[in-house]
Amino acid sequence: MALTGVLRPGHIVLRVLDLDEAVRHYTQVIGLFETGRDDEGRVFLKAWDENDHHSVVLREAEQAGMDYFGWKVDSEQTLDDLAVKLEASGLVSDTRWAPEGEQLLTGRRFQFTIPTGHRMEIYATKKTLGCMTGYDNPDPWPDGLRGMAPSRFDHALLYGRDIDANLTLFRDVLGFNLTEQVVGPDRKFLIGVFLTCSNKAHDIAFIRSDEDNRLHHASFILGGWHEVLHAADIISKRDVSLDIGPTRHGITRGETIYFFDPSGNRNEVFSGGYIWYPDRPVITWHDTEIGRAIFYHDRKLNEAFLNVTT
Amino acid sequence: MPRISMLDTGETYQCRDGETVLAGMERLGRAGIPVGCRGGGCGVCKIRVISGEYDGRKMSRACITREEEEAGLVLACRVVPRFDLQVEIVGGMRKCIMKHAPHHDQ
Numbered sequence: 001m002a003l004t005g006v007l008r009p010g011h012i013v014l015r016v017l018d019l020d021e022a023v024r025h026y027t028q029v030i031g032l033f034e035t036g037r038d039d040e041g042r043v044f045l046k047a048w049d050e051n052d053h054h055s056v057v058l059r060e061a062e063q064a065g066m067d068y069f070g071w072k073v074d075s076e077q078t079l080d081d082l083a084v085k086l087e088a089s090g091l092v093s094d095t096r097w098a099p100e101g102e103q104l105l106t107g108r109r110f111q112f113t114i115p116t117g118h119r120m121e122i123y124a125t126k127k128t129l130g131c132m133t134g135y136d137n138p139d140p141w142p143d144g145l146r147g148m149a150p151s152r153f154d155h156a157l158l159y160g161r162d163i164d165a166n167l168t169l170f171r172d173v174l175g176f177n178l179t180e181q182v183v184g185p186d187r188k189f190l191i192g193v194f195l196t197c198s199n200k201a202h203d204i205a206f207i208r209s210d211e212d213n214r215l216h217h218a219s220f221i222l223g224g225w226h227e228v229l230h231a232a233d234i235i236s237k238r239d240v241s242l243d244i245g246p247t248r249h250g251i252t253r254g255e256t257i258y259f260f261d262p263s264g265n266r267n268e269v270f271s272g273g274y275i276w277y278p279d280r281p282v283i284t285w286h287d288t289e290i291g292r293a294i295f296y297h298d299r300k301l302n303e304a305f306l307n308v309t310t
Numbered sequence: 311m312p313r314i315s316m317l318d319t320g321e322t323y324q325c326r327d328g329e330t331v332l333a334g335m336e337r338l339g340r341a342g343i344p345v346g347c348r349g350g351g352c353g354v355c356k357i358r359v360i361s362g363e364y365d366g367r368k369m370s371r372a373c374i375t376r377e378e379e380e381a382g383l384v385l386a387c388r389v390v391p392r393f394d395l396q397v398e399i400v401g402g403m404r405k406c407i408m409k410h411a412p413h414h415d416q
């Protein structure tokens with residue numbers, strides 16, 4: 001198996017101001033499926049093609065934003081090994097082992113805070129429910145889809161200060177690779193880093209900002225440009241708060257639309273991108289071209305992209 | 311229909327019944343209050359209500375503290391005017407993305 005260690009984004013836990021309103025958004029507008037609730041009232045959701053019990057968790061809170069982001073690793077042994085490496089790295093703080101079952105139907109988890117202040121965790125085990133088409137002679141998509149109907153939770157973009165230390169942590173400790181970077185006038189100062197633990201254009205991205213622990217967006221993958229347009233129709237039809245799109249990202253080549261959940265957390269649905277192999281050179285965007293890097297068609301950044309985070 | 315007066319710009323506009331201060335401004339194509347998430351989460355639409363009554367929905371505590379709320383600070387996307395309101399713009403786009411290392415700043 002060539003893909004080892006950290007396998008993929010496992011779950012994102014989002015804070016919402018009104019749980020019922022949020023559940024309606026994530027199930028009817030985006031089209032995830034509710035798979036459970038825990039004693040604290042948190043709601044667990046998954047997309048139709050996902051095997052594991054959940055990829056999105058919603059928690060009602062006094063403020064919007066992200067509680068934490070979880071990475072699935074390939075085995076309990078890797079989990080132990082990475083926990084030791086993380087502790088030894090000096091790059092993470094507030095480390096903690098969360099016992100099995102503390103998160104619904106999920107095994108033990110190792111939690112830590114990364115240099116930009118975001119809370120993250122790794123885990124190896126989660127109950128599987130299977131995808132909605134099954135795995136024996138499956139149809140390409142299941143009946144009963146609704147909303148935008150992404151096939152899975154894909155990545156997040158986070159804002160914070162010390163993205164250099166994040167890069168070291170993800171690349172040198174967790175085994176991620178840098179796929180694309182945005183650099184400043186000296187061609188060295190990092191404005192943005194796009195990282196993969198697999199062979200996607202990104203599994204996580206960080207943009208430098210003057211405030212730590214901010215969520216820019218949580219993103220879900222669609223089957224193509226036509227589905228992105230369909231998502232845009234749903235956004236208008238249901239009067240969802242639109243940010244920007246449909247458009248194209250220069251970075252990662254994704255076809256995209258951004259919108260907000262009812263608590264102001266930004267969501268993205270997108271398609272496209274490319275397959276990243278380890279021998280592919282890093283793509284570099286210069287700050288003079290940051291407009292087309294982010295929004296390839298408009299070729300300029302909008303204020304909200306830079307400033308609106310939760 | 312309640313009328314909103316923006317003290318900063320001197321502009322006024324009418325909200326439909328049940329419409330938020332921010333939604334009314336956007337529907338009329340007016341500018342002034344910065345528009346972000348429209349969900350009470352990001353804080354860019356922060357305003358101070360100088361006079362008038364309104365109903366407010368839950369706002370992210372990261373954007374409006376309890377003390378601020380008591381002082382009449384609200385998120386324009388979460389308040390529905392009951393009667394005419396006089397407001398002052400507090401929020402803004404802070405350009406928080408950093409393009410230069412701090413020591414490069416003049």
Ligand code: FES
Nearest residue numbers: 346347348353387
């Ligand atoms: S626009 Fe984000 S809080 Fe009002």
Ligand SMILES: [Fe+2]
Nearest residue numbers: 157217219268
């Ligand atoms: Fe994205």
